[in-house]
Every structure is written in C-alpha cells, then in structure tokens.
Amino acid sequence: xxxxxxxxxxxxxxxxxxxxxxxxxxxxxxxxxxxxxxxxxxxxxxxxxxxxxxxxxxxxxxxxxxxxxxxxxxxxxxxxxxxxxxxxxxxxxxxxxxxxxxxxxxxxxxxxxxxxxxxxxxxxxxxxxxxxxxxxxxxxxxxxxxxxxxxxxxxxxxxxxxxxxxxxxxxxxxxxxxxxxxxxxxxxxxxxxxxxxxxxxxxxxxxxxxxxxxxxxxxxxxxxxxxxxxxxxxxxxxxxxxxxxxxxxxxxxxxxxxxxxxxxxxxxxxxxxxxxxxxxxxxxxxxxxxxxxxxxxxxxxxxxxxxxxxxxxxxxxxxxxxxxxxxxxxxxxxxxxxxxxxxxxxxxxxxxxxxxxxxxxxxxxxxxxxxxxxxxxxxxxxxxxxxxxxxxxxxxxxxxxxxxxxxxxxxxxxxxxxxx
Amino acid sequence: xxxxxxxxxxxxxxxxxxxxxxxxxxxxxxxxxxxxxxxxxxxxxxxxxxxxxxxxxxxxxxxxxxxxxxxxxxxxxxxxxxxxxxxxxxxxxxxxxxxxxxxxxxxxxxxxxxxxxxxxxxxxxxxxxxxxxxxxxxxxxxxxxxxxxxxxxxxx
Numbered sequence: 001x002x003x004x005x006x007x008x009x010x011x012x013x014x015x016x017x018x019x020x021x022x023x024x025x026x027x028x029x030x031x032x033x034x035x036x037x038x039x040x041x042x043x044x045x046x047x048x049x050x051x052x053x054x055x056x057x058x059x060x061x062x063x064x065x066x067x068x069x070x071x072x073x074x075x076x077x078x079x080x081x082x083x084x085x086x087x088x089x090x091x092x093x094x095x096x097x098x099x100x101x102x103x104x105x106x107x108x109x110x111x112x113x114x115x116x117x118x119x120x121x122x123x124x125x126x127x128x129x130x131x132x133x134x135x136x137x138x139x140x141x142x143x144x145x146x147x148x149x150x151x152x153x154x155x156x157x158x159x160x161x162x163x164x165x166x167x168x169x170x171x172x173x174x175x176x177x178x179x180x181x182x183x184x185x186x187x188x189x190x191x192x193x194x195x196x197x198x199x200x201x202x203x204x205x206x207x208x209x210x211x212x213x214x215x216x217x218x219x220x221x222x223x224x225x226x227x228x229x230x231x232x233x234x235x236x237x238x239x240x241x242x243x244x245x246x247x248x249x250x251x252x253x254x255x256x257x258x259x260x261x262x263x264x265x266x267x268x269x270x271x272x273x274x275x276x277x278x279x280x281x282x283x284x285x286x287x288x289x290x291x292x293x294x295x296x297x298x299x300x301x302x303x304x305x306x307x308x309x310x311x312x313x314x315x316x317x318x319x320x321x322x323x324x325x326x327x328x329x330x331x332x333x334x335x336x337x338x339x340x341x342x343x344x345x346x347x348x349x350x351x352x353x354x355x356x357x358x359x360x361x362x363x364x365x366x367x368x369x370x371x372x373x374x375x376x377x378x379x380x381x382x383x384x385x386x387x388x389x390x391x392x393x394x395x396x397x398x399x400x401x402x403x404x405x406x407x408x409x410x411x412x413x414x415x416x417x418x419x420x
Numbered sequence: 421x422x423x424x425x426x427x428x429x430x431x432x433x434x435x436x437x438x439x440x441x442x443x444x445x446x447x448x449x450x451x452x453x454x455x456x457x458x459x460x461x462x463x464x465x466x467x468x469x470x471x472x473x474x475x476x477x478x479x480x481x482x483x484x485x486x487x488x489x490x491x492x493x494x495x496x497x498x499x500x501x502x503x504x505x506x507x508x509x510x511x512x513x514x515x516x517x518x519x520x521x522x523x524x525x526x527x528x529x530x531x532x533x534x535x536x537x538x539x540x541x542x543x544x545x546x547x548x549x550x551x552x553x554x555x556x557x558x559x560x561x562x563x564x565x566x567x568x569x570x571x572x573x574x575x576x
Contacts, residue, residue, distance in 0.1 A: 356462060356487070356488035356554070356557065360551060372462040372463055377463060380463065386487070387462060416489070
C-alpha cells in the first residue's frame with residue numbers, strides 16, 4: 001500500500017499529500033485497500049471546511065431566510081447572501097443579482113431553455129449545440145424545439161475530440177438564436193474555445209450559454225471576459241454539497257425573462273387577480289432554497305480559490321501527462337479524446353475488453369473510476385466505441401494512485417486475455 | 421468481497437467462454453419477432469431475432485449485442501437456453517432466472533419454479549449477485565426477451 005505523497009514533479013510549494021489531509025474520505029479503505037478516487041468528473045470529494053460549515057449551519061443558524069424577523073433568520077439570510085457574493089466574485093459577474101442559485105447545472109440550463117428560450121426562440125429559429133455535450137445540454141434544447149418548432153443543429157467534432165471550427169462557422173447564421181456549448185467536455189477533457197464561440201454567436205445576434213459544470217474547478221472563469229450571456233456551474237464538482245448549482249445571466253436578460261417556477265420568494269405581491277414578481281435574482285428562486293447548500297458552496301469556493309488555481313492547474317497537468325504516458329504504454333489501449341487543450345480527464349477503451357469489466361476489477365482493488373458513456377451517448381457513439389473507462393484527476397490525486405490505475409488495468413487485461 | 425470471488429466470476433469458464441464466443445451470434449432469416457433492450461446508463465445493448473416453428477417452439481435465435489462480459493454471456497446463454505421452448509416456457513424460464521438473480525418483482529408473473537440446480541449453464545451467472553451493481557448487466561437480455569414475447573403474444 002503506497003502512502004499518498006506529493007507528485008515528485010510538482011514544485012515544492014504544492015503538496016498533494018497535505019491537501020489530502022483536508023479530505024476525510026480519502027483516508028478510508030475500500031475493498032481492503034486505501035481508496036484511490038479517480039472519479040472526480042462525476043463528483044469531487046468534500047474538504048473538512050465544507051463539512052464543518054454544514055454542521056455549524058444546522059447546529060447554530062438553521063432558520064428560513066428572507067422572511068423571519070428573528071435573529072436566526074437574519075443570520076441565515078446573511079450567510080446565504082454572503083455565499084452569493086462569493087459565487088459572484090468567483091465567476092466575476094458584475095453584480096450579485098446576476099447569480100441565481102439552482103439545484104445543479106442541469107437546472108440552470110433548463111431554466112434558460114424554458115424562460116429565455118420560450119420567449120425568444122420560435123418556429124424555424126435555430127439552437128446550435130456541439131457534438132460533445134452532456135445529455136443535460138442536449139435534452140433541454142430538444143424539449144424547447146419540440147415545444148416551439150425551432151430546429152436543433154449540432155456542430156460535429158473531429159476524431160481527436162476537438163470541435164470542427166469550420167462547421168461551427170457554417171452552422172451559426174441569421175436563424176441562430178442561441179448557442180449552447182460545453183466549456184470542458186466531461187467525457188474527453190477537451191477545453192473548448194469558448195471566447196471564440198461567444199464572439200461568433202454574437203456576430204450573428206445569438207445568445208450564448210456555456211456549460212461550465214466541469215470547467216469551473218479546473219481553471220478560473222471570468223464571465224465578463226467571456227462575455228457569455230449565461231454560464232452554469234454545479235456545486236458538487238467544486239468541493240461543495242450536492243443539490244446546489246449556479247446560473248449566471250446578464251442582468252438585462254434576467255430582468256426581461258419570465259419566471260421559471262412560481263411560489264414563495266419569487267414574488268413581491270400576490271393577489272388572486274395579479275402577482276408582481278420579485279426582482280432578480282429572487283424572481284428565479286421560488287420556494288425555500290437549499291440554504292445549507294449555498295453556504296456550503298460558498299465555503300467550498302473559498303477553499304478552492306485558497307489553494308491557488310495556478311498550483312492546482314500545474315499539479316493536474318502533471319498528473320495528466322504522467323497518466324497519459326503510462327496508459328499509452330499498454331498495448332491495445334486507445335485513448336479517447338486527445339485534444340491539444342485538455343483537462344485532467346482521461347477516457348480510454350481497450351480492444352476486446354468492455355469498460356464495465358475493467359471498472360469492476362479496478363473497484364475490487366479500491367480504485368474508483370467511471371465506466372460507460374458518461375451521459376454523452378451521442379458523443380461516445382460518434383467516436384466509434386460503445387463506452388469508455390474514464391479516470392479524472394483532481395488536486396488531491398497522486399502519481400502513486402495513477403500507478404495503481406495502471407496496475408489495475410493491466411490486471412484486468414490479464415483476466416480477459418489469458419485464454420484458459 | 422475478496423479478490424477470489426472476482427476470480428470466481430471472471431474466471432468462470434462458462435461466462436468467459438460465452439463472452440468470448442457468443443452462441444447463435446448473428447441474424448435470422450424472416451424472424452417471427454425481434455426484441456431489443458438498451459441500458460441507457462451504461463450503453464449496453466442486446467438484440468434478438470426469434471423464429472417460432474410449426475410446433476409453436478422457438479426454433480431459431482439470433483443474438484447481437486454490445487456490452488460487458490456479463491451482459492454478453494447472459495445473452496449468449498439465453499439464446500441457447502430458450503431454444504426448443506414454447507414462448508410461454510421461455511417466459512417462465514426468464515422469471516426463474518430473474519428470481520435467481522433476486523429480482524423479486526417477477527413473482528407475480530409466475531415462474532417454472534426451478535431451483536439453481538435446474539438452471540443448467542445459466543447457474544454460472546448466479547455469482548453476479550455478489551456484485552449488485554452488475555446484476556442489471558445479467559438481466560438486460562432477459563428484459564428484452566420478456567418484452568419481445570409479450571408484444572409477440574399481444575400482436576398475434
């Protein structure tokens with residue numbers, strides 16, 4: 001059993017071993033081995049500061065927000081809104097009212113599709129997405145197109161997992177009302193040229209939604225610099241709790257968009273004849289929100305930014321390079337997604353062995369990876385495989401964990417290749 | 421779970437043999453009915469084409485699939501096990517198989533009441549129960565068969 005240690009290639013100022021100590025779950029054993037958690041693209045583990053803040057909220061401050069006159073309600077409201085400020089600064093939105101708390105990135109996309117989409121997108125209009133979208137950035141637009149008679153266009157991708165830019169330029173035109181694209185592909189690790197996408201879409205008068213569910217924890221996101229109209233992220237991939245997400249929208253859009261859901265908090269006055277909606281962002285936050293989740297996300301963002309994005313990015317780049325090299329040494333193994341701009345997500349397929357079987361063998365060795373099509377069925381199919389094994393590395397992963405992944409994969413191959 | 425049980429599962433000669441060399445692989449001329457099932461969570465697929473002879477017994481089965489070792493082995497084993505059965509008998513066998521894999525909902529349908537010793541080569545899949553998340557891989561083929569037979573009986 002190898003001890004967790006800092007990647008030897010990392011600069012001395014960054015110590016993955018020390019970061020690991022912040023994550024209690026990484027100490028546990030799975031199947032008799034120290035857990036090697038390499039499924040970070042599915043969800044990241046939570047640092048103690050986040051767990052503590054959740055406990056403290058429920059033990060000291062729990063109350064409903066925006067409505068009580070009592071002390072606890074005021075304290076909870078302040079903590080909730082402080083988290084919104086943290087989120088605003090994190091994505092560099094202009095104002096806190098541009099930050100809407102959602103359940104997850106999926107809900108953010110559905111909100112934009114149903115509220116912005118149904119107001120601005122009609123019969124014969126076009127919505128453009130890319131061939132590497134997660135189901136969450138495909139299905140909401142399909143629903144919208146069914147409802148309105150709009151047409152969904154898909155930009156194809158090349159074999160290496162990069163967008164075919166010429167096709168993008170060809171597909172975006174005067175009928176395009178909205179472009180929705182993933183910032184960082186969850187299946188391939190490809191980082192898309194989102195600034196260029198926004199520029200191209202805006203030249204044609206189309207709005208742009210960027211799905212940042214995977215991106216926001218790998219590198220800093222600046223929605224003002226991107227100039228995108230909407231940006232979605234999810235808390236549980238940012239060291240935060242599940243059930244809390246972020247939607248950024250330009251205030252001008254949010255103000256004229258109709259509510260997504262009706263209920264308490266999203267109104268300023270209600271009579272049975274007429275209801276006046278609350279101002280943004282509250283107009284889009286009907287019902288008691290996930291207060292603890294928002295506060296936990298605020299703590300997670302502070303933890304993440306405290307590590308330093310430069311350090312995190314360097315460590316992840318080194319792990320990616322190390323793992324890519326090692327996996328390529330395995331005969332018959334095919335890396336899926338080899339874009340020039342890539343984050344620490346490694347998808348691979350093995351001739352003659354199904355990813356599930358590799359996944360089960362790795363699991364028995366305490367190594368957690370994802371297998372399947374990663375909620376991007378059209379993409380994975382288009383790359384000529386039924387499924388892949390996906391290992392995704394994060395700030396707390398180490399080279400010794402990569403070594404275990406390689407060992408386990410070789411072991412899986414032995415199981416299936418050794419004809420009796 | 422010890423590594424030995426993993427060995428048991430993946431070194432099981434029946435499972436390995438069926439997954440490496442699926443039986444009845446391919447299509448059937450003029451099938452009486454076809455059925456498929458897809459697991460949208462993992463992308464596994466199975467497709468069957470069946471011919472029912474004049475004596476009302478399944479006379480030919482064609483199996484195509486894409487997926488893990490357990491899924492492929494299960495589809496291949498199914499294609500052999502139902503050969504020569506009537507469609508109702510095949511439904512019963514499917515029910516027995518589901519019960520063996522602890523899919524209790526099948527009880528309502530009524531099975532043939534086989535115990536494991538009477539399941540033949542299908543018993544090789546019994547140990548998949550030790551890997552609860554993989555049980556669905558073993559059941560996918562049988563789900564396809566159930567639905568296919570029910571549609572076939574309804575449309576006849």
